[in-house]
Amino acid sequence: MKRATSYEEYLAAIESIKKQDKTTWFSAGEKALTADEQKLDSYMKKKRDALLGEKKYIYDAYSPALMFHKAKTDIMNNDLFDIFKRMPQGGNLHIHTGAAWNTEKFTEMLASNPNVYVYWDPDNAFQRTIPDGKLFLFSTRPDNPHCYNYQQIARLNSKIFIESKKRLTFIDPRVDDIEYIWGGFNDYFTSISSILKVRSIYKDYYVAAFKYQYQNGNDYIEIRAGISALKENNDDEQPRNDELTGTPAKPMIYSATPPECLTLLKEAYLTAKREGCPDLKVKAIVAPSRRTSQNFDEDITNAIAILKQTPAWQQALKDDDGSEFIVGFDLVSEEDINHKTDDYAKEIIKANSKVDFFFHDGESNWVDNDNIHSAWALGTRRIGHGINLYNFPTLLKKIREEDICLEICPISNQMLRYTKDLRIHPVAQFMQQGVQCAICSDDPQIFETAGIYYDLWEVYHGAMIDLRDIKKLIKNSYIYSAMSPREKAVKLAAWEVKWQKYIRDMQPLIK
Numbered sequence: 193m194k195r196a197t198s199y200e201e202y203l204a205a206i207e208s209i210k211k212q213d214k215t216t217w218f219s220a221g222e223k224a225l226t227a228d229e230q231k232l233d234s235y236m237k238k239k240r241d242a243l244l245g246e247k248k249y250i251y252d253a254y255s256p257a258l259m260f261h262k263a264k265t266d267i268m269n270n271d272l273f274d275i276f277k278r279m280p281q282g283g284n285l286h287i288h289t290g291a292a293w294n295t296e297k298f299t300e301m302l303a304s305n306p307n308v309y310v311y312w313d314p315d316n317a318f319q320r321t322i323p324d325g326k327l328f329l330f331s332t333r334p335d336n337p338h339c340y341n342y343q344q345i346a347r348l349n350s351k352i353f354i355e356s357k358k359r360l361t362f363i364d365p366r367v368d369d370i371e372y373i374w375g376g377f378n379d380y381f382t383s384i385s386s387i388l389k390v391r392s393i394y395k396d397y398y399v400a401a402f403k404y405q406y407q408n409g410n411d412y413i414e415i416r417a418g419i420s421a422l423k424e425n426n427d428d429e430q431p432r433n434d435e436l437t438g439t440p441a442k443p444m445i446y447s448a449t450p451p452e453c454l455t456l457l458k459e460a461y462l463t464a465k466r467e468g469c470p471d472l473k474v475k476a477i478v479a480p481s482r483r484t485s486q487n488f489d490e491d492i493t494n495a496i497a498i499l500k501q502t503p504a505w506q507q508a509l510k511d512d513d514g515s516e517f518i519v520g521f522d523l524v525s526e527e528d529i530n531h532k533t534d535d536y537a538k539e540i541i542k543a544n545s546k547v548d549f550f551f552h553d554g555e556s557n558w559v560d561n562d563n564i565h566s567a568w569a570l571g572t573r574r575i576g577h578g579i580n581l582y583n584f585p586t587l588l589k590k591i592r593e594e595d596i597c598l599e600i601c602p603i604s605n606q607m608l609r610y611t612k613d614l615r616i617h618p619v620a621q622f623m624q625q626g627v628q629c630a631i632c633s634d635d636p637q638i639f640e641t642a643g644i645y646y647d648l649w650e651v652y653h654g655a656m657i658d659l660r661d662i663k664k665l666i667k668n669s670y671i672y673s674a675m676s677p678r679e680k681a682v683k684l685a686a687w688e689v690k691w692q693k694y695i696r697d698m699q700p701l702i703k
């Protein structure tokens with residue numbers, strides 16, 4: 193740049209650069225806002241500016257710069273909170289079984305069941321084997337002093353009840369300890385892993401979870417579904433006095449018949465739909481953990497070979513309207529320390545399956561983590577997270593050109609310490625460079641969020657986007673979903689009606 197010779201020339205140079213950036217912006221092709229939408233947009237900007245006025249120069253006081261568990265109360269008290277909460281938020285393309293509901297409600301449900309027990313032994317030296325707070329359903333009282341009856345301790349509101357409940361969320365102050373993060377996250381899933389294998393609990397949990405997310409603004413959900421064998425109770429897992437672990441659950445091997453957990457998951461969705469969520473639609477992505485090594489190759493080969501080709505699966509896993517319920521395959525768990533996506537590439541290619549892939553990849557800040565390259569080369573339809581894509585400009589260009597959407601989970605990325613300050617979350621850069629994104633919640637039960645309105649609030653305030661961008665992010669949750677073109681058209685048209693009503697409803701509030 194040659195040096196400006198006048199102030200006007202200097203301003204023109206800056207303006208020209210900013211204008212060029214706008215042409216690559218991810219929502220550049222979207223329609224202009226209507227007059228009523230513009231009023232809401234201006235109101236939101238005014239409120240955000242006011243918050244910035246108060247907080248801008250106080251390091252760590254602006255909510256997106258704070259860890260979510262510390263910012264949550266401020267966010268809930270913020271003037272724009274209800275604006276986001278009442279928004280029709282479209283779909284949630286990235287949420288996991290086991291972390292899809294709400295801890296307060298889940299523990300209430302458990303406390304109403306006299307057969308639920310919680311394991312609690314503060315002297316337990318094997319926390320990673322059986323963490324304190326692990327939940328079970330036993331048909332009779334177990335002969336183990338460390339198994340507490342959940343109903344009894346809930347009635348007493350005892351210390352163990354309170355503490356064990358905290359372990360089910362990331363509001364627990366232990367999340368300030370960096371060494372705890374993924375360990376604590378895995379402990380959570382271990383804590384609920386046995387009780388969520390119990391048929392009756394499993395079904396009730398997912399009916400309630402789908403209703404809850406629907407009531408909180410999402411009428412479409414794609415859930416990453418772990419596969420496990422279901423049972424009547426956890427009697428075979430009773431921790432004995434002389435050893436801390438019960439019988440380990442048998443690994444689930446995929447077979448020609450779909451596992452019961454998937455058919456029950458579908459039933460739970462259809463029940464929720466019948467019971468007050470008329471336009472709810474749920475689809476599932478089969479998602480084993482990349483953490484497991486035992487039988488894993490076999491599982492993967494079987495899974496991707498049969499998911500779409502076996503008539504029994506096709507039949508059992510159709511929605512009642514004839515559309516597909518099981519829509520794809522993914523690999524989950526912490527990427528940086530577990531198997532790379534490349535470790536499964538040969539098997540995945542060999543299977544030559546028709547199954548669609550929705551890989552969790554790039555949930556990392558390391559430049560030498562190239563899982564996202566593997567996801568792309570294996571033909572993924574979307575990418576879960578994709579955080580470290582900012583390290584790879586050529587791949588980013590490909591992902592933009594091939595219209596592969598990123599499932600962005602801001603609060604999850606922050607709580608798991610990938611982007612501690614959401615003002616510098618790479619979603620801003622991805623949107624700037626025209627990469628399509630959708631906002632998702634990942635594990636709302638652990639992070640204590642609902643719908644995707646906390647995440648949208650964070651992106652609005654962290655990445656300084658506007659209402660038109662929010663509309664595009666929401667619409668992307670349908671456009672880049674695994675729905676058929678016909679299903680997408682129906683959902684988008686219905687959303688447009690809900691959105692217009694929402695804009696009308698907001699007008700009296702923003703005067």
Ligand SMILES: [Zn+2]
Pocket residue numbers: 286288524552576634
């Ligand atoms: Zn995830």
